Amino acid sequence: MKISFSNIFGILGEHSSFADSNEEEQDGMDWTSYDIDVQNIFKISKKDILVSGINWRKAESSSDGVYFRDKNEKSQRFIAGFLNNELSITDNLKWILGGRYDKFDTPDKDKFSPQSILFYKPKDNHTFRFIYSQAIRAPFIADLFTNAQFSAGDYIIPQADSAPIIMLSPNENLNPVGIKSFEIAYSTVLKNKINLDFSVYHYEVEDMIGYINAVSGDSLIFGPGIIGGTAFPTSKSNAAATDLKAVNLDGKLKSDGFEMGLNYNINKNTRLWSNYSYQNSKFQDIHTKSVPAHLASFGGHKSYKNGWTLSGSINYVSSSRIEITNVMDQTLAQINKDLAADPIAFITQAQTGADIYKQKYLNDGAYLYNTLGGADLGAAANPTLAAILDSALGGGGTLIAPLTAALNATGVSSDKVSFILASSSVTAAAAGLSASNGAALLSARGVNGELYKYSAAQVSVQETEDYCFINLKAAKKIFNDNGEFALSASLRPDKRQYAFGEKTGDKYFVTFNYKFK
Secondary structure (H helix, E strand, O other): OEEEEEEEEEEEEEEEEOOOOOOEEEEEEEEEEEEEEEEEEEEEEOOEEEEEEEEEEEEEEEEOOOOEOOOOOEEEEEEEEEEEEEEEEEOOEEEEEEEEEEEEOOOOOEEEEEEEEEEEEEEOOEEEEEEEEEEEEOOOHHHHHOEEEEOOOOOOOOOOOOOOOEEEEOOOOOOOEEEEEEEEEEEEEEOOOEEEEEEEEEEEEEOOEEEEEEOOOOOOOOOOOOOOOOOOOOOOOOOOOEEEEEEEOOOEEEEEEEEEEEEEEEEOOEEEEEEEEEEEEEEOOEEEEOOOOEEEEEEEEEEOOOOEEEEEEEEEEOOEEEEEEOOOOOHHHHHHHHHHHOHHHHHHHHHHOOOHHHHHHHHHHHHHHHHOOOOOOHHHHHHHHHHHHHHHOOOOOOOHHHHHHHHHHHOOOHHHHHHHHHHOHHHHHHOOOHHHHHHHHHHHHHHHHHHHHHHHOOEEEEEEOOEEEEEEEEEEEEOOOOEEEEEEEEEOOOEEOOOOOOEEOOEEEEEEEEOOO
């Protein structure tokens, strides 16, 4: 019998520590999963072996109120049982038939996944495999429970009388992602040292999970003046410019491909290996490069008498390219980051039309700000912003004149600069505009909402270039070879590993395994 336990945890966002106390403030969502696997082998006869097991998992997640507005901890559990029967029909024909049953509490779904593998060995060192299998992936806890709303600038949680910019609604009734695969493979051994393997395959993925812009329960309220369709949310706290929700997508992802592998056993302690694979993919019957077409790797493994093993590989991944509707685009976040980082550069790009999003932000935001009665600093606007920037940069007053001149050179009007100053609680207070923050809040929210709707109506294309990464592992046998302690590293470039994915750099792992006899 083999029993294994694993615990995986992670954070979406970060924890902020305070130097003057031991307190930490969570900014985002964290999760922890616990897995227990039990497996046993039953020898029914010389030609019949039964392998059975149970897998139990519990995933927990908590948030600061941004991702889970009720601030309650969320959890997901499932239990699965599997059974595989390995029957030697003749000396050169073997059949493995089995299946796995999964039961989830959230979503309240269950699924049976069959598997059939036929091995045919016409001669020594020559084997054919015919494989059919099904599998599922449970929806992630973030897909099921995220219940969040976001606004613009400093105002993260919308007020009761105004709408958020973005809402993410939970969906606890998602179907698990289903995978169905077919494979034909051939393997051989040459001179008792070289193992060759070749396979062709086809697989289909259905009920893939993505985000759509769902219709909110209430419509946005439009103000007395509208520029470019700008949404002007003055009421309806549950109305949003974009209401996102995780759903199971229509259509299937289909892939056809082949794989080749080579293992060269130099001696019983040293082995070299290499692999290459190619696949052609379609989603909803349209060719897609969302999955890298080429994967290749080369590595080696060395074991020592003292129980240590060392292994490493270099891996290649070809480019990927995705075209998606911008329901989760980063335009909004980047605009607000650019404005905070360098207001003068932001204004210059908006005034010249070099960035149409920033131009729309400045023009429509100032219009809404004026419509709501926000204070206009007039001729004092540019010097006031210059003085705030001088203080932030530690200029001691020496930068006010050149910064004012730079603002004047852009030709920006005072109402636009006043809107920018009032949109942040920090700069509004410094500029003496605190009383107009109500107008600034609504105008900033309105223009951000319009920008998000405008962005969400577009299609973005993102491509990840070819890249390589290195995997390393050092392991030590312990407890009379019944256990293993391992240190692993995956050295990766600090870039997206696939289009629209997160940037991931180097990763390090510590693992412990123990086999009960």
